[in-house]
Amino acid sequence: MTTAHPEAELPAASIAPAVMLLIAGLATASLSGALLKLMSAELNVAMMTAGRYTGYLLVLMPLGLWRYGRQVFAPPQWTAQFARAVLILGATLTFVYGVMFLPLANAVSLLYIYPFLVAALSPWLLGERGGPAVWFGVAGGFAGVLIVMRPDLGALNAGTWAALATGVFYALHIMLTRKVANAAPALVSNTFMALVALALIMPFAIMWWQPVTARQALILLVMGGINAGAHLLLINAFKRASAPVLAPFTYAEIVAATIWGLLFFADVPDAVTVAGMALIVGSGIMVAQSSKIGRAIARRRGASAGG
Secondary structure, three states: OOOOOHHHHOOHHHHHHHHHHHHHHHHHHHHHHHHHHHHOOOOOHHHHHHHHHHHHHHHHHHHHHHHHHHHHOOOOOHHHHHHHHHHHHHHHHHHHHHHHHOOHHHHHHHHOOHHHHHHHHHHHHOOOOOOHHHHHHHHHHHHHHHHHHOOOOOOOOHHHHHHHHHHHHHHHHHHHHHHHOOOOOHHHHHHHHHHHHHHHHHHHHHHOOOOOOHHHHHHHHHHHHHHHHHHHHHHHHHHHOOHHHHHHHHHHHHHHHHHHHHHHHOOOOOHHHHHHHHHHHHHHHHHHHHOHHHHHHHHHHHHHOOO
């Protein structure tokens, strides 16, 4: 006899606000990615990353201090929280580098290798095993990534490898998030994460300092603020509905990235790329809905609140 999941019985009307918040958060996050790509022709990676986290903290720090006080500077499980921040900084740096060379939608699609990596590594790192449907989903997801890449090892540019590295960093970040998800509120963890990331990248931004115009500074701060706003939308989405219910909708970020790429850069994915994206989305939904591994991935994604 199986036990029904309570969230499966929720009427669509009660889930709809959470889905709308989730999609708004993912669309907003991908807008931040579009602005990163826009600025990549003008500023170096360290400068853009430092500016992004500065804007992020201008939004989240007052909220974190107001709600939780000094806990944002020293959250529980400090070592794991610090490692989580290092991983998300790695993901940010590689993503910034990746969008310099790739269309935004391609870069976002390639980073979505992370659910399949988590599923593949979970039996060894987390002791969680999936059934055949999960492994079909993993295989399909990797096939979708290969279709988007269309690998010719002699022709692949650094942006492709950087986008894939983003997925690797984010997969490790998601798995570590499990360790701290219940230790501190998401707002505390994310504020601390941004503080650590900014502290680590700032020496390199100073080392490779470039003159910044008022327009560039404004875009960097707005970009960080947009990213912080995206995280707040995601946090509220996952408060209103369970992560397994929302998991299929997280792939809206690929759709949003495609739209922003079209509007900002006139990047129109060809039919083969669209087919690869569709395979990634379908396989990811299969993994997310098929087993406890998929549900665990979704819960970690929710706890991360967008990373």
